[in-house]
Amino acid sequence: RKEVEQDPGPFNVPEGATVAFNCTYSNSASQSFFWYRQDCRKEPKLLMSVYSSGNEDGRFTAQLNRASQYISLLIRDSKLSDSATYLCVVNPSNYGGSQGNLIFGKGTKLSVKP
Amino acid sequence: DAGVIQSPRHEVTEMGQEVTLRCKPISGHDYLFWYRQTMMRGLELLIYFNNNVPIDDSGMPEDRFSAKMPNASFSTLKIQPSEPRDSAVYFCASSLRPQTVNTEAFFGQGTRLTVV
Numbered sequence: 410r411k412e413v414e415q416d417p418g419p420f421n422v423p424e425g426a427t428v429a430f431n432c433t434y435s436n437s438a439s440q441s442f443f444w445y446r447q448d449c450r451k452e453p454k455l456l457m458s459v460y461s462s463g464n465e466d467g468r469f470t471a472q473l474n475r476a477s478q479y480i481s482l483l484i485r486d487s488k489l490s491d492s493a494t495y496l497c498v499v500n501p502s503n504y505g506g507s508q509g510n511l512i513f514g515k516g517t518k519l520s521v522k523p
Numbered sequence: 524d525a526g527v528i529q530s531p532r533h534e535v536t537e538m539g540q541e542v543t544l545r546c547k548p549i550s551g552h553d554y555l556f557w558y559r560q561t562m563m564r565g566l567e568l569l570i571y572f573n574n575n576v577p578i579d580d581s582g583m584p585e586d587r588f589s590a591k592m593p594n595a596s597f598s599t600l601k602i603q604p605s606e607p608r609d610s611a612v613y614f615c616a617s618s619l620r621p622q623t624v625n626t627e628a629f630f631g632q633g634t635r636l637t638v639v
Contacts, residue, residue, distance in 0.1 A: 441626075452614060452630035453566070496566070510579060511556070511628060515565035 412436065415497050415514040423522055426487050430517045432480040432497030441500035442473055444482050446493045447516065453496055456482075487521045494518045527631035529615050535637045541603040544634045546615030547596055556628065557590055557600050558614040566614070572598065605638045612636070 415432045422428050434442075442459035457464065459471040459480055470483040480497055497514035528547040536542050548555045556571040570580040575592045583590070587606070592598040602609055612635050616628040 452632050454630070455627040510568060510571065512568070513558075513566035 412501070412512045413497055413499050413514040415517050417515060417517060419518040419520050421520045421522060422487055424487060424489060426521075427483065427485045428487055428519060429484075430482045430495055430497075430519075432482075432514055434478050434480070434497075434499045434512075436499070436501045437475075437478060439478075439499045439501050442471075442480050443498040443500075443511075444469075444471060444480075445496040445498050445513070447496055448493045453513075456495070484519075487519075489521050489523065492519055492521045527615055527617050527629050529613075529631035529634050531634060532632060533635045533637075535639065536605055538606055538638055539604045540638075541601065542605045542609075542636060542638075544600040544602075544613050544615075544636070546598045546600070546631060548598070548615070548617030549629055550596065552617035552619050552629075554618045554620070554628075555592060555598050556614075556616040556618075557598070558616065558630075560612045560614060560633075561610075569600070602636075605636075607638045610637050 444456040445453040446456045447453040463472045468485045472481045494516040496516045557569040569582045572592045612633045616630045618628045
C-alpha cells in the first residue's frame with residue numbers, strides 16, 4: 410500500500426459546483442496533515458492544514474478521520490480559479506525517526522469549467 | 524523576502540554530464556528540503572537538512588546524487604553522472620519548523636532538468 414493515496418482524477422466540474430477529494434494514508438502514527446495546491450508548471454503551495462476536529466477556510470473544508478486514516482477536502486461554489494492539482498500531504502512524524510519529512514500524494518486534478 | 528530561490532530554472536544536459544542545482548532558502552528557516560517530481564512518481568523527498576545538517580537522505584536514489592548545505596543560505600544538489608531517467612522537476616523547499624500543523628513549507632519555483 411502506498412503511503413499516501415489519492416484519486417488522480419481529473420475531476421471536471423461546472424462553476425458553482427461542490428466537489429470533494431479524498432485521501433488515505435498508511436501510517437497510523439502520522440501526526441500532521443495538509444492540503445497543498447499546485448498550479449500547472451508551478452510549485453506547490455499550502456492550501457490549508459487539517460486539524461483533528463476538521464476546519465474550514467472560506468469555501469474550503471478539510472476533515473480528518475484517524476480511525477479510517479482518511480482525509481478529505483470539500484470545495485463549495487467552485488471557481489474557475491480553483492482549477493489546479495490538489496496534493497494530500499502527511500507528516501509521518503516519528504515514523505522512521507524523521508521529524509521534518511512530508512509525504513505527498515500524487516495529487517487530484519481539478520478542472521472547473523464555465 | 525524573495526522566497527526560496529532556485530537556479531537554474533531550466534537545464535538541458537547530455538547523459539554523463541554533471542549537473543548542479545542550487546537553492547537559497549528563506550532567511551531564518553532552519554529546514555531545507557530537496558524534492559523531485561515526475562508524472563509517474565509524483566513528489567518524492569530526496570533529502571532534508573536541519574540547521575545545515577543532513578537529517579534524512581534515504582530518498583536519494585543512488586550514489587550519483589549528492590547534496591550539501593555549506594551554510595544557512597545555500598544548498599546544492601549534484602548529479603554525477605546524469606542519466607535520462609533523472610529528467611524531472613527538482614524543487615527546493617524551506618520551513619521555519621518541523622512539518623507540524625500550522626507550519627508551511629515554502630517551495631522554490633523548481634528546476635526543470637532534461638537529460639538527453
